[in-house]
Amino acid sequence: MSQNKFNILFIINPISGGKKKSDLPALIDQFLDKEKYAPIYAFTEYIGHASELAEEAEKKNYDMIVAVGGDGTINEVASKLVHSDKTLAIIPFGSGNGLARFLNIPLNAKKAISLINTGKPQLIDTAELNGRKFFNMAGMGFDAHLSSVFAGNKKRGLKSYVELGFKEITTYKAQPYHIEIDGKEYDNSAFAISIANSSQYGNNVYISPKSSLTDGYLDVCIIHPISLVKLPILAFQMITGKTHQSSLVKIIRGKHIKIKRNAADAVHLDGEPLKLGEELEIKIIPASLKILTNP
Structure with a gap:
């Protein structure tokens, strides 16, 4: 991983929202500020895999972890980043995208990727139901x-x-x-x-x-x-x-x-x-x- 750039991991759910994402790394490569970020990609393979990837990534030298999927994928990733110094980013690919819409994150993938270049980190509340x-x-x-x-x-x-x-x-x-x-x-x-x-x-x-x-x-x-x-x-x-x-x-x-x-x-x-x-x-x-x- 680069010592001069922010290390960023994209955790991609390939089936969320019923939309194809095999070409997403190429799209990220096109619209992400490569002078600022060094991207790594991981595709989920089963329910709960995003959570496992996020838990492992939280312990490593990543500055930002990006959840690519719907609210379920975001939940899996975000749950492992509570009280972490890592920043969560979202590229919404769900059917509802409730959290992304509330945060005014573009539903268009190109615009959501571009937002990573200019967005501002903010602390938000977490809720917990029976742990x-x-x-x-x-x-x-x-x-x-x-x-x-x-x-x-x-x-x-x-x-x-x-x-x-x-x-x-x-x-x-x-x-x-x-x-x-x-x-x-x-x-x-x-x-x-x-x-x-x-x-x-x-x-x-x-x-x-x-x-x-x-x-x-x-x-x-x-x-x-x-x-x-x-x-x-x-x-x-x-x-x-x-x-x-x-x-x-x-x-x-x-x-x-x-x-x-x-x-x-x-x-x-x-x-x-x-x-x-x-x-x-x-x-x-x-x-x-x-x-x-x-x-």
């Missing part, structure tokens, strides 16, 4: 159920996700939750609960328009039980960034959240589903991840 880190959004209820079902679906992409959503939503029932936020207790029946560190799921669909990655708080977004006829209203509010004014959604800010539900069930962390138990504990870790942003 597992997330950076954009976590959730339970319908969105976690849908993420879990979609993970087993052969068809990928936004169109397939929406089609599956319309199918699942007709049979999904709201669940009871006991929620404690910074010591204050709430009992709610909810269609879904999202824990927002940033404002949106992805694709500019906003659940918590006022959320910030740097305020030291999480926003607990409780979507009330909802009839099918009101779903278009909620969808419109999400697309227009008005859910904080909605009677269909209650948003409560907090730093330490405990949630109890009737049974073990699906949750998602940055869109990636897993099954966890009845009791969930969520914490915020302020100013804990150094990430390259669009100045």
Whole structure:
């Protein structure tokens, strides 16, 4: 590795977003400032590989580690860089790209690569659910159920996700939750609960328009039980960034959240589903991840 340049590792998920990336090193070679950076490339081969590569890279002489993929790939890499002196950068290649959109990182690969040359590092908050880190959004209820079902679906992409959503939503029932936020207790029946560190799921669909990655708080977004006829209203509010004014959604800010539900069930962390138990504990870790942003 060069002693005169910043060493930068690109961790590339070759299948994220269903987009080909075999030509990406050539594109990086064209648009990255080679006088400033010495690039190395690593392609992931299985789920969890990005995490392994990031953990190994964190111990080595890299100045910056770039996650190339969607929110799941970013989560794997970022989770190993919390409290690190390494800077995380993002080239978004997911289907939703929620965190990248919030940070105003270009979705165009050439522009995202060019941003690495001029971007500014910023410390952002990390969130943790039962010891597992997330950076954009976590959730339970319908969105976690849908993420879990979609993970087993052969068809990928936004169109397939929406089609599956319309199918699942007709049979999904709201669940009871006991929620404690910074010591204050709430009992709610909810269609879904999202824990927002940033404002949106992805694709500019906003659940918590006022959320910030740097305020030291999480926003607990409780979507009330909802009839099918009101779903278009909620969808419109999400697309227009008005859910904080909605009677269909209650948003409560907090730093330490405990949630109890009737049974073990699906949750998602940055869109990636897993099954966890009845009791969930969520914490915020302020100013804990150094990430390259669009100045």
